[in-house]
Amino acid sequence: MPNIQELKDLTTQVRRDILRMVHKVNSGHPGGSLGCAEFFVALYNEIMETKDEFEMNGKDEDLFFLSNGHISPVFYSVLARAGYFPIEELNTFRLIDSRLQGHPTTHEGLPGIRIASGSLGQGMSVAIGAAETKKLNNDKHFVYTLHGDGELQEGQNWEAIMYAAGNKIDNLISTVDVNGQQIDGSTTNVLPLGDLRAKFEAFGWTVVEIKNGNDLEAIIKGMAEAKALSGKGKPVCVLLQTVMGNGVDFMMHTHAWHGKAPNDEQLENGLAQNPATLEDY
Secondary structure: OOOHHHHHHHHHHHHHHHHHHHHHHOOOOHHHHHHOHHHHHHHHHHHOOOOOOOOOOOOOOOEEEEOOHHHHHHHHHHHHHOOOOOHHHHHHOOOOOOOOOOOOOOOOOOOOOOOOOOOOOOHHHHHHHHHHHHHHOOOOOOEEEEEEOHHHHOHHHHHHHHHHHHOOOOOEEEEEEEOOEEOOEEHHHHOOOOOHHHHHHHOOOEEEEEOOOOOHHHHHHHHHHHHHHOOOOOOEEEEEEOOOOOOOHHHOOOHHHOOOOOOHHHHHHHHHOOOOOOOOO
8 A cells, every 4th residue: 555645745845846946947837747746756656667777668667758848847856756866966957968958858868758758749649659569569568648738739649549549559548637727828718628538538548537636545546547447448548637836825726837937935935835855955
């Protein structure tokens, strides 16, 4: 059984990492990162089966692809605190020649990063290729992805979604961060997404909904359900309902913090709401 309190403590520390990273360089995307902190902590500490040493080929282990690469702060924090690279390296976020660029890249060889991402709409296609490779190699492990809800406004997603179902890519579990916000406003105001469950099901996917995507126990339970439903001829979509900016009250429920860094006073406010549970980097 997972130690939920330890996971909660880690999540709080990840929030501190996100705030401090973005503040230091006055650049980055805190809103979506904060909203997905529980998901990443659960994914890397309870859900995925990975090797002790990172291998780019990803054989005989679960893989994860971040499609909405702008939420790199949460990805970097969780990878560092899972031992993929030194925690102190978080100090280099978005600096020139850093391995921790604003959007994840592969040319510097950062452990844990298998694709460059941030050009929205492409992650699903890459993940399908990886999932098909696992099938061809008789590798029974899963491929996980994360996408923003606003990202689904990109048409390439729907071609990939159709392809995955049509080719029975049933070792793929794709999660959509449904927070209702994107850079220019709410998804409803920018371009309504309609009924995502009905759409994925119409495209031939199995759908799992996690109503509280900021609750660790709900995430672990929902992802276990998704895994149990895999291998039955259909890819699985997880609709994860989160709150943008979760854990920092003045950042919550608004698109304003999609890509805005906190100032000194706001940083201290945010950190006070998330007292240190582990050592800061």
